[in-house]
Amino acid sequence: MRKVTLISLLVVFVGYIFAGGGIFHWLEADEEEKLRAELFQTQDELLYTLERMVGSHDIHACHHGTTSESSSHAPGLDCPVQDCVSPENVTLVLQSVVTDVNKRGENLTRQGKCIKTIDMPLLVLTHRQLDDIILNAHQAGRRGLNPLSTQQNSSPPQWSFIPAVGFSLTLVTTIGYGNIAPSTWAGKALCVVYGLIGIPIYLVILDGVGRLPGGLVRDLAVRMYISKGWNANTVKRVIWFCLFTFGLFLFYLLPALIISLVENWAYLESLYYMFVSLSTIGFGDYVAGVQIGKSYWVAYKILIFFWIASGLAFLAMVFDLLKRGIQGLDDPDKTEYNLPKTNGRQEKAHNNVNGAVGQAQADAKSENSDYIYENMAMDKMQ
Known part of the structure; x- marks a missing residue:
């Protein structure tokens, strides 16, 4: 894929994600507000009943x-x-x-x-009321709202604009944490259409971005072989190792450290969350940016979006390398093929002949040898 085409697709993809976030926000925000209001009302009613039952007693003794x-x-x-x-x-x-x-x-x-009010043993609910409370809590949990949320202390809304953009990204990247999902029929229908268009675009971009490092590594290895006579396989392995180390730190270890500090998770929990996210497994048992009582910085959520988009490309590159290594076990001759130790220009120096005809023949032989060696090196990089 040409770089111009890839950059154009990236621009379209970013615009597509933000547009989808805006539409999902418009469709789902009102429904989420209704759900939050119902849960908060239930909490308020329980607290009111508790205070009414206990209010005539000295609860502070x-x-x-x-x-x-x-x-x-x-x-x-x-x-x-x-x-x-x-x-x-x-x-x-x-x-x-x-x-x-x-x-x-x-x-x-x-x-x-002192006895806390919430510990007072009062049975003031009917079975139907208890069922309603359990149902409301279950629906709240399915839609990204912590069931223990109150009006004063709740988990952040999941269908405001920025979280809706995050939902769009997890939809087209097929991560799908499962902590939130559209509740309106319009939102569900949009998920189908949005995914049918966005997922293929993302896969094309992922394939194009994943191939870029391979092409750069191959070109650099060929140049090092032609100009300095270095072994192309060795150069390739060194470059891939450097890229892997840098990517592992930038897209895995460093974000895990930042997330563990912000979310108050253990570092191993953050590493687990990172892998589950970047591999698109998306269990949903750990989700960043949804804890109750926390006020998250907008830049933190944007960084998570950027990390997901770029980290997926990095992990796809790693998986592609592993796949090629496993496939290479069936064709060891190709993977272990050794390039010649000399290039065309070195041969030209050793075969310098007198006369214009001899010089022209040597030049032609040099160009032909360079062409052959370059193609051999490129074949070896495949």
């Missing part, structure tokens, strides 16, 4: 003692249906609940510290 949990079992019920209670047994059930709450309250009073 400190008590001494030890902590031990115990529970009482409700008496047997005569209801013929498993998930219902007969009117005659409602009082018995409530009495068992009161007995259990009282026992747990007595255990709390033996603690040698």
